Amino acid sequence: MPDDVPLEEPPRRLSHGGRLGRVITPAEPHMWESLRIWEILLVVATLVPATLILLGDLPVRDRVIVAGCLVSILLLYVVLGRPAIVAENQRRGTVYLVLLALLFVPATFITPDATFALFGLCPQCFMVFPSKRAMIGVVVLNLAPAIRYLFLGPELGWLGFLTIATIVIFFSWVFGIWMEGMSQQNRERAELIEELMSSRAEVSRLSAERGALTERERLAGEIHDTLAQGFTSIIMLVQAAQAQADPARHLALAVQTARENLAEARALVAALSPAPLDGSSLDEALVRLADRLTEETGIAGAFAVRGESRPLPPHIEVVLIRAAQEALANVRKHAAANRVDVSVTYGPRRVTLEIGDNGRGFDPSRAGGYGLRGMRNRVEQAGGSMRVWSSPARGTTLTVDMGE
DSSP states (O other), rough: OOSSSOOOOOOOOOOOOGGGTOOOOOOOOOOHHHOTHHHHHHHHHHHHHHHHHTTTTSOHHHHHHHHHHHHHHHHHHHIHOOOOOOHHHHHHHHHHHHHHHHHHHHHHHHHHGGGHHHHHHHHHHHSSSSSSHHHHHHHHHHHHHHHHHTTTTTTTHHHHHHHHHHHHHHHHHHHHHHHHHHHHHHHHHHHHEEEEHHHHHHHHHHHHHHHHHHHOOOHHHHHHIIIIHHHHHHHHHHHHHTTOOOOOHHHHHHHHHHHHHHHHHHHTTTTTGGGTTTSOHHHHHHHHHHHHHHHOOOOEEEEEEESSOOOOOOOHHHHHHHHHHHHHHHHIIIOOOSSOOOOOOOOOEEEEEEEEEEEOOGGGGOOOOHHHHHHHHHHHTTEEEEEEEEEEEOOEEEEEHHOO
């Protein structure tokens, strides 16, 4: 039969970047914003030697210069270094490290106590550059105290110079590699979390769309099986009344069908059982449907029960009565039959509904209407199976098999 109740396709939305339902989450904080220990280390590594030097035995002018240089490093970090690190701006970071070296080198030439600041300054190189470029900055920072030890502290000798330089550079390199790896791991973890959140949002959206589509299909099937069929019957009865000299009988049937259609609509809105089942058994409802077909069309109808009749679960009764309604509606509109047989067979754990007519038949492989497709979907969703046998001029038999 034709698709008289079209289904609306669910709307599709593409979010930014072509991904569906992507959730935009706040960016992960830069590791240097979250790991305040490096800022604390810089403060300690500059203020401690500055304080000790101010309280030391150096000339006042030298003490002021060294302390001023070390304290200025902190001001430089706040004004230029930290913004460059957070923004990952390597150009500004390069300017920051150059100015930092210009403040640190004079202090180390005045007194070796200023070299303590290297504990806080070396990490700054790795905060600005990747590990390979950062090592250049580390070497430059260590070059000033190394030159001082070489020329102004000859008591250390070449061995002392090489030992100190090697230790400082080696541990700076190990520290930088570890720090860069941790930073990369943090970024990958942030990307993974964002991807998981996006996937979860996508699953939720698809689940909601699937639920809406399922409910839309269910309502479309209910409307097709109740209101659409009822209106079709009313139209056929009114047309038959117009062709009769005494239309009273057909008009009475049309009024009765309209009232039952109204009851179906109310039952659908209230999510109640189908009206043919309301207050009666499945067998009684099927008898009424067969009798109604005979009253409206004159087609001889017969109903038979095989096995011991028993109440069935409500959802199975709903599926069977809807299948019977659709099958009898197809007989009324398409079969041109003069007889239809309806039977219910109760097995130990299964029940089978069979509806057969002696009409013109059709080719089941070419049947593309909504009625049979919706009936099959309803039966399969309830765990049953449906078979249609038909051939031209040899009638049609529909069988619905349901397990309890």
